[in-house]
Structures are given as structure tokens and as C-alpha cells.
Amino acid sequence: MRFSLLEKFAAAVLAALWLVWGSHTIGEALLHVDDSLVNAALAAVTAERSEATGTTGESADEGGALAMLASVDAERGKKVFNKCKACHTPGRGAAHRIGPNLWDVVGRVKGGAEGFKFSASLSGLGGEWSYEALNAFLTKPKDFAPGNKMTFPGLKKAGDRAAVIVYLRSLSDSPSPLP
Ligand code: HEC
Structure with a gap:
């Protein structure tokens, strides 16, 4: 054929x-x-x-992000922070915007940024911003602190959370030790 x-x-x-x-x-x-x-x-x-x-809840390593803290690329964190910039300033002593300034936020009392008017939800959380707490909060802010006024859906990717947490850690004169 x-x-x-x-x-x-x-x-x-x-x-x-x-x-x-x-x-x-x-x-x-x-x-x-x-x-x-x-x-x-x-x-x-x-x-x-x-x-x-x-441990359970807040202290669990949500999505494995905390295990990535030591290896994640700091540049990626800076990029992820672009999503936060509309509302947050990173620099020391910089002004609050829609959200509080984030200099030295790791280890700071939750809802404790001076001169920022937090919602009762956030200021009522108690305790400090540990890596675990930041990871849980940034996964889904409205689940972690129902009724808080950070209108941000959260970072679904554990790698993005790890990267931005490492970036937040760098906003300090004496960054907290990694877990
Ligand atoms: C649309 C504006 C907006 C965006 C985008 C946003 N935030 Fe926020 N954020 C807020 C507001 C408002 C609060 C205070 C919430 C409250 O008081 O209920 C807040 C609170 C916080 C806090 C608690 C600070 C403290 O001193 O207790 C952290 C940490 C935080 N945001 C991190 C981030 C990160 C990281 C991103 C980006 C991935 C982000 N936010 C994106 C508005 C925003």
C-alpha cells in the first residue's frame, strides 16, 4: 500500500x-x-x-516551612516581601502604613509595635512572634487571629513563608538564632 x-x-x-x-x-x-x-x-x-x-497547633511546623529556614534563599524572601510592601515598611524607625512597621518583629510582643493601633484580635493574642507563630499567622492570617484587620489571604507555599520569615529575621541589629 x-x-x-x-x-x-x-x-x-x-x-x-x-x-x-x-x-x-x-x-x-x-x-x-x-x-x-x-x-x-x-x-x-x-x-x-x-x-x-x-507540641501541637501553633508550635507545629506548618507545611515544613521552619525546617527550610536554614536553607532558604534570602533573595527570595525579599521578593516575597513585595507582597507585603503596600502595607508594611521594613526599615528601622520607618513609619507605619496600613500595617505596622516590621523592624525587629521576630521576638516582639504580638501586636506590640509602638504607635500602631492594632485590632483587639491581634493585640489579644499574647506572647511573642516566634518563628512558629509567624509561620502559622502567615499561612492564613484570618484563621490564626480571627477578626484581625490584615486583609491578606496568606502565603500558601511553605517555601515562600520560610523565605519571608528569614527576611523578617534580617530586619534587626541582632537577629534571633534560627531554630
Ligand atoms: C493589605 C495590607 C497588608 C498586607 C498586604 C500585609 N499585611 Fe501584615 N498587617 C496588616 C495589618 C493591618 C496588620 C495589623 C492587623 C491587626 O491589628 O489586626 C498587620 C499585621 C502584621 C503582623 C503583626 C505585626 C505585629 O507587630 O504584631 C505581621 C508579622 C505581618 N503583618 C506580616 C506581614 C507579611 C510578612 C506580609 C506579606 C507576606 C503582610 N503582613 C502583608 C496589613 C497587611
């Missing part, structure tokens, strides 16, 4: 399309597997750690 030129051409196009589609799907499948493996590993480590220390 002989194929016409047109038929050969059509077959070649189909084959090419199939290849492109196929490699795309396979690539995605690989990425997906990779992602869920990483998440599973992180979840296992987190569970083990909170079991070992008997």
Missing part, C-alpha cells in the same frame, strides 16, 4: 502532536509525583518532630 504525500504529512503532524502532548503529560506527572513525595516527606518529619516534642 502506498501513501500519498498528504497522508504522510498528516501522519507526521499527528505523530508530532502526540509527542508534544505526551511529553507534556509525562512531565507533569513527574512533577506532580515529585511534589507529593516532598510533601509526604515533610509531613512525616513534621509529625515526628511534634510527636517528639509533644
Whole structure:
């Protein structure tokens, strides 16, 4: 049987399309597997750690972000902070905006920035901004402090949270030791 030129051409196009589609799907499948493996590993480590220390809630390593603090790229944190800049200044002694100035926020009393009028929700939290508390708050502010007035949905990616927390840590003359 002989194929016409047109038929050969059509077959070649189909084959090419199939290849492109196929490699795309396979690539995605690989990425997906990779992602869920990483998440599973992180979840296992987190569970083990909170079991070992008997901690729950705020002190659990939400999404494994705290485990990444030592290795995360500081430049990434600066980029993530672009999402916060509309409301927060990072510099020492800089003015409050819609949100409080964040110089030296790690280890500061929650809702304790001087001269900023916090909601009762935030100032009623008590305790200091530990890495754990920041991680939990930045995951979903409205779950961590219901009724607070930071209108920001949160950072879904643990890597983004880790990066921005490392950046917040750098806003100090004597940054707190990493966990
Ligand atoms: C739309 C404005 C807005 C954005 C965007 C925003 N915040 Fe806020 N943030 C606020 C406000 C307002 C408060 C005070 C909330 C309250 O009193 O209820 C706050 C509070 C905070 C606090 C508590 C400070 C303290 O002294 O207790 C931290 C930490 C914080 N924000 C970090 C961030 C980070 C990090 C980002 C970016 C990932 C971010 N915020 C994005 C408005 C914002």
C-alpha cells in the first residue's frame, strides 16, 4: 500500500502532536509525583518532630516551612516581601502604613509595635512572634487571629513563608538564632 504525500504529512503532524502532548503529560506527572513525595516527606518529619516534642497547633511546623529556614534563599524572601510592601515598611524607625512597621518583629510582643493601633484580635493574642507563630499567622492570617484587620489571604507555599520569615529575621541589629 502506498501513501500519498498528504497522508504522510498528516501522519507526521499527528505523530508530532502526540509527542508534544505526551511529553507534556509525562512531565507533569513527574512533577506532580515529585511534589507529593516532598510533601509526604515533610509531613512525616513534621509529625515526628511534634510527636517528639509533644507540641501541637501553633508550635507545629506548618507545611515544613521552619525546617527550610536554614536553607532558604534570602533573595527570595525579599521578593516575597513585595507582597507585603503596600502595607508594611521594613526599615528601622520607618513609619507605619496600613500595617505596622516590621523592624525587629521576630521576638516582639504580638501586636506590640509602638504607635500602631492594632485590632483587639491581634493585640489579644499574647506572647511573642516566634518563628512558629509567624509561620502559622502567615499561612492564613484570618484563621490564626480571627477578626484581625490584615486583609491578606496568606502565603500558601511553605517555601515562600520560610523565605519571608528569614527576611523578617534580617530586619534587626541582632537577629534571633534560627531554630
Ligand atoms: C493589605 C495590607 C497588608 C498586607 C498586604 C500585609 N499585611 Fe501584615 N498587617 C496588616 C495589618 C493591618 C496588620 C495589623 C492587623 C491587626 O491589628 O489586626 C498587620 C499585621 C502584621 C503582623 C503583626 C505585626 C505585629 O507587630 O504584631 C505581621 C508579622 C505581618 N503583618 C506580616 C506581614 C507579611 C510578612 C506580609 C506579606 C507576606 C503582610 N503582613 C502583608 C496589613 C497587611
